[in-house]
Amino acid sequence: MSFIAKPTVAHPDLPRNSRGLTRREYEGANSTLCAGCGHDSITAAIVEACWANDVEPRTLVKLSGIGCSSKTTAYFVSGSHGFNSVHGRMPSVATGANAANRQLNYIGVSGDGDTLSIGLGQFIHAIRRNLNMVYIIENNGVYGLTKGQFSASADIGTTAKKGEVNNQAPIDPVQLALTLGASFVARSFSGDKGQLVPLIQAAMHHNGFALIDVLSPCVTFNDHEGSTRSYAYSREHYEEVVHADFVAPAANITVQYGPGECVPVTMHDGSRIVLRKVDADYDPTDRGAALARIRERLRTQEYLTGLLHISTNQPEFHEQNATPEMPLNQIPYATLNPGAATLAKILSRYR
């Protein structure tokens, strides 16, 4: 467990966002994860992204399944409702919650076991529905809470702490999501806050399913030599191809980019992402090419990172279902109830 007692009073000089809130007001309970856990860095990035996005805490809904990663939704934005559901089934709870109220912001945090083994079915169906939510996988290649078994994302040849070698091919959530038609697919590393924070900011503004697969080393069970998910290995083998700079609605782009390197993408709500191509040949709007490049580089164990694919014109879940703007949980009963006279009319057909 790594925590320091958090003071309850914020320093008056702490910077405030447009809601007048400090970063402290986007924090949650103390983390109970191991000291140095990659997941805690991701939690910090979520706090930063929510603060920077001026999220009103009550409008955020936090969802998770079971596992180390799924505990973390308690560690950010304590002013939001959260639902820590059952193992691998967070997507269905998120789908129902989203169905009831389309106007809240849904963020799901899951792990590689929760998403790629027990929850694979629900994960891919949430993608298929283009559910409007941010889905973060805290991907460490092992089961931490049960002490170090390989997960479905473990690479061939990676070793467990006691030397066992994994011989089964990994399931890569990024390739899977691209194949299934996901509209926002990103990969990042828990150690790269500069990349991760704007990705989360952009994901929260994306109108549809936004996947961020975050390589997040497990310091206790998967940070040794021989592991392909250690801090050292991840740092050596990851390569950013597209950097996303998030630009809030109404803000001006002040940074100057060289022509040809940048692709501005306008989001559903008017905000923008400026994609800086670190690799000039990589096109994040071309799903097929992106997939081919990711696959090619994975053969040499290189993880391409950044906003790997985005498309802003795919209808999300509520658009597909033609629901009204007003959340279903707020429609007055008088509108929903057809009334006694209508019942009599309906039943006249059953005589």
Place this chain on the structure above:
Amino acid sequence: MPYAAPNRVNDFVIKIGTVNGTGSASANGLLMKAVFRSGVPVVGKNYFPSNIQGLPTWYEIRVTRDGHRARSGQVDLMVALNPETYARDLQEVTSGGYFFYDSTWPRPALLQMRDDVTVLGAPLARLCNENFNGARTRILMKNICYAGVLAALHDLDLEIIRGLLSETYAKKPQLVESNMKAIQLGYDYARENFSCPLPLRVEKMDATRGHIIIDGNTAAGLGCVYAGATVGAWYPITPSTSLMDAFKSFAERLRADPATGRKNYIMIQAEDELASVGMVIGAAWNGARAFTATSGPGISLMQEFIGLAYYTETPTVIFDVQRVGPSTGMPTRTQQGDIRSAAYASHGDTRQVCLYPANPEECFHFAPLAFDLAERLQTPILVLSDLDIGMNDWMCPEFKWDDSYVPDRGKVLDEAELAKIEKFWRYYDHDDDGIPQRTIPGVSSKGAYFARGSGHNQYGAYTEDSREYQVVIDRLRKKWLTAARMVPKAVIEAGNSEELAIVTIGSGEAPALEAVARLRAQGVRVDYMRVRGFPFGEEVEQFLNAHQLNFIVEQNRDAQLRSLLTLETGVAKNRMRSILHYNGLPLAANYVVDGVMAAVQDHSRPAAQLVRP
């Protein structure tokens, strides 16, 4: 024991055996409605295979002047149109009954098998081949043609039949004429060749006014619309699918904004039953009235999630339209096999609130009740219907809706109420009824809490502390006792006997009530109770203790209701004796009467002595 009234007018059973996928359903529906519109009470039962085309299927129409609602267990006229089942269909006919078949292909050998059955043959296929063109039309018209034969045999009013056809084909009047032509072909053939009408005839009555014919799934789907449900999530499974189909079709008509086309509901076809109940839990937690419908295999899959809903105290409405188990079982046959697994769904100390409708009108009225109870009690509510109620045609008093109904959303704190309190504690028992307060996401940060299936204390925080854990789990028990006062009371008909009683559940009601009437007619004094909810109210235990011997009538092998009564009341086991029926067909009164009479006659001594030690 066969039961035959001397006067067979408006009291007989027609059974029609065909091949599924040939369109006989419309002919059968037409016949049933024609009886109903003659003012005579009627019961329809469909025995169909788990198959799309080519297997044997039967439809049974019971004409019942006394207004019974169960099947009778006997067949007075068999309409045999599937040569594959001729032999067994003939065997099933009650002595003195009739066997009608398509004599285009005569079957002299077969027909000598029973000398106590009158065989009637009409060349339906030949008549239709001579009068209609096209293979599909000829097959369809052959069905309508037998309806014409039956109209003559049972003296049905052809004008009523024409009226029904006109309503069905309001948009295709030419079909009315071709159908009437087929009816007339059969009708005329029967009048010329048989002595019509048979003693099994329909005579107009006035006993169906104010009634409708509807199945329980349609009724429950309609009930969910009236309950104000906005989220339905499901995975297709027989026999529950038509409940969701009904909700969808009513909602499409009643809940879509004609100007914008926007729909005030959402139907999610989930990837499996785990996901469907997960969606219901997510939506209900987020403040919508949400529900799913499934059958036994789905209930098995949902167990973990039902436990989550129980422990996080999330309103969750689940309709379980029971079918024959175990495992895949017989998907198109009926049983009450989930009584136990629903009551104790999920691991750990869980008990679930269940409602047991007996017929479509209760399916309709229990739907809003289920949502009210789910939100009032903040717990899953399982509504246990079955295939017999859900998919068969029942004559019911027309449902009435009370426009003053206001949904009970339970103890939900809104923004203003939250502003008044110092701190919101999600699992705290403020009112000493075991029911805590809850908040809806998005309303106020002050009401924010973290729902979790892991150990939590009464303030809503994670805990592994023994005492804190126990405070919550003990409060849940208190809530359970509150639930026992809220579920619908048992239906009780007492005062006839201190010795014998018949106790049943769900679709057992119709045959049990008929059995009670028949037993009383035979001089056996007997009381009656039907359990309608779990946990059992105190009236259930009182009733059982007030009778020396209670026959527990249910439709499963393992006496699941009796098990539940044994575990959940203090009633001595030997006061309860089972009458069990579990072959997949709906229970008939004969079976109950025989079960009771066997016990009474075998011993020819007071019921008190029938009680086994």
